[in-house]
Amino acid sequence: xxxxxxxxxxxxxxxxxxxxxxxxxxxVPEPHAGHLLAPPPLTxxxxxxxRLEFPTGEAPSEKIIYYTIPFASPxxxxxxxxxxxxxxxxxxxxxxxxxxxxxxxxxxxxDWRIIGCNWLAEGLAAK
Numbered sequence: 001x002x003x004x005x006x007x008x009x010x011x012x013x014x015x016x017x018x019x020x021x022x023x024x025x026x027x028v029p030e031p032h033a034g035h036l037l038a039p040p041p042l043t044x045x046x047x048x049x050x051r052l053e054f055p056t057g058e059a060p061s062e063k064i065i066y067y068t069i070p071f072a073s074p075x076x077x078x079x080x081x082x083x084x085x086x087x088x089x090x091x092x093x094x095x096x097x098x099x100x101x102x103x104x105x106x107x108x109x110x111d112w113r114i115i116g117c118n119w120l121a122e123g124l125a126a127k
Contacts, residue, residue, distance in 0.1 A: 044069060044125040048118070066096040067121060075123030087117065094126065
């Protein structure tokens, strides 16, 4: 006789567990896959235009240009005006870059002047 009560208790426990499982699955929303991933890092894009007053002469001259906001690592720097027009990036850090005057025509260094530089820097923002 006790076996009947044991069988009834096992069936009740199993049906209770199944009911609880189904109730939780139907009422609690599943987290979507994007919720578990970290958000993409924020990039910043800085543009600038500088008037460069390089002195004439044979000696190469340099100018340091500072970013308004520092980057986490040296950004991707693009010279958008005259990349081959007489200057190049000599050094680059997270806070600045250095332009160096290079005359493209040998023998004309005394007459060579560079007036403008447009640049674009893109990279991760410093925290």
